[in-house]
Amino acid sequence: MEAMYMTIDPVSNCPFNSDYSPCGDVVLSTRARLARNLEGFPFVNRSSDADCKEVASLVSRICTKEPKDTGLEWIDIDNYDALTTKLFVERNLVSNNLANATHPRAIAIGPELSRSVMVNEEDHIRIQSIRPGLQLEETCQDVHELDLKIEEVIAYAFDDQLGFLTACPTNVGTGARFSVMLHLPGLRIIKDLERVRNACEGMSLAIRGYQGEGSKAIADLYQVSNQVTLGYTEEQLCSVISNDFMPPVIQWEREARKSLAENQYGKLEDQTFRALGLLQNARMLQLDEALQCLGHIRLGVCLGILDHLVTKTINQLFIEIHPSHLRWKYGRDIEDDAIPALRSKLLREKITT
């Protein structure tokens, strides 16, 4: 069968292409995720291909039959070209595990590429929403609405004591994981990140690098999410991040930046313009180096050192300089060796003087 291609343009439909980004100087994006499983089926790790297929077929009704108003497009991963899945991975809409698996699996996705449902990942269903800036309540509402619609056609595995039953007991209960992607260059420079780590520890939150579990911190980007999923309501879990954790962290980062701008302006200016010089002049940039430079530029933009750029451009570039997005833009058959040059080309076009 010939591979199908996604009809949604991942560049023009980027949820980060929005001017509404609360606390956008510190918070890049917010994500909410609910893990769910179907009653009467083994979890994915113990399912046969036939089980997975049946689960996918049952869940696919959220796109093809009533209720039609989920507005999601069904993408049966094996029937689509590999680039489509990789684009989703680069946007954190699909996990590497799901992309690389060989069993029947799918993703249902909103045209705005903000809401999605992964099917047959670790759990049968992973409902997600991602929004720019700090929007925990909104993403929480997005996934809740999808959850209710899915519930109309699916019987979930649920226990009165333990709540929603998940393949891994670390997700049992609400099955909810809320996370924020933070940009903390100020606290890194003044060597005060420990304060954030301590706050996370005290509130049972996990802090990780840019690409989640096991990844290193790059471009001063950190993901913070709830570790506990049982014994609290979804609202309480959301509130720990939204009301207890975020206000002080935002304040610390802003104060750090302010103090740096007052006391070490020259150093910051130098760092910003060096990064700008590299992005405007380099001809072959590796991903990590480009991300690092974008991180420096982002701080420069937030502090007003660069006033011709806006943070949403940088936020979009954090995604668009990844290999599959470059292939989407410049040609799907481009070899790996050619990617650094195309990355530089895109950055020169977008980061103008």
Add this chain to the structure above:
Amino acid sequence: MSTCDFCDQPAIFHDVRIVNGVHTTKNLCQEHAIAEGIQIGPLDLSMVVNLQIDEQAEQNILRCSDCGMTIAQYKETRLLGCPTCYETFAEQLKHFIAQVQDNHSLHIGRSPSSEGTDIGRHLEVRRLLKQLDNAVTQEDYENAAHLRDRIRELHDGSDVHDN
């Protein structure tokens, strides 16, 4: 001592296999073991004894009645096999759940919606699953197949008859 799968003679050869969590045992007497092409010499007596011990140990292993998962398999992957595993391994999981969930053990978040007719279907599925469990335990596979079809029909809602 168990008897041969093919006759009433005592079984001296036991082949215990677990493939993808499915447990199969073959018990053969000397005559039928030879007929199957299995060579049994005097030294194999020790093997026979060992196998019997293994079989005994195997019977003591707690195994999920729905998916066949054992606690050892869970510890390897940190993933449970099916919703029933939570009941099967409730004792063993209690400590682990308390550890990773800040000593919480009770869900207070939202539950599947009770609005509309679907909750009836939800509960019906739960009831049928219990029946399915019993049918499998009693090796009533005809009834089990019927119950499984019914559960899938309920999952499929009214669409099931469209095809």
